[in-house]
Amino acid sequence: MKSRERILGFDFGTARIGIAVGNTITCTAQPLAVVASGTGGPDWPGIEKIIGQWNPRTLIVGLPISLCGDETPSSEKARRFARQLGNRTGLEVQLVDERLTTREATDIIARNTASGMNGRRNPPPVDSVAAQLILETYFEEFGDPACA
Structure with missing residues (x-):
């Protein structure tokens, strides 16, 4: 896959940051990794390594x-992370509404585990x-019209 087709997504949290990779041609995404985020801030070397790869x-x-559509106390933390990410990498960073993604992700994992779709892997x-x-x-809101 050419790099112009590849994007990375980040679910910022104060303990962990989830990372996924997406393809802008096929409008698909898959889970990739989790890096630490704590009192010392994000694991920048880990994040930069994944971006480099x-x-x-x-x-x-x-x-x-x-x-109800309002920003939360976590919104400013995510905005700060996004600014730092852009400053450190020189890449374009966009923010996307992540309402209920963690709850939906938990439900997806539970369904896949119950149905055996996760196979032998964790x-x-x-x-x-x-x-x-x-x-x-992001693909639904801003991607190629074929993604919708």
Whole structure:
């Protein structure tokens, strides 16, 4: 896959950051990894290593929004992470509404586990599945019209 077709999605959290990779041609995304985020801030070396491996053209960060459409205390933290991500990488960073992605990711993992779709492998971490859902939201809202 050419790098111009590749994007990475981030589900920012104060303990963990889920990462997913997406393809702008096929409008598909898949869970990729989870890196730490704690009192010392995000695991920047881990994030930069993943970005270097995948060479994306754009980075998408989930923006926590309340059910009634208002920003939350976590919104500013996600905005700060997005600014730092852009400053550190020089890549375009876009914010996407991530309403209910963690809950939906938990439901998806539970359904796949119950139906045996995860096979013998361990299910992907909920944070990386949430990042996948953030990319899918991006494709639906801003991707190629064929994605809708």
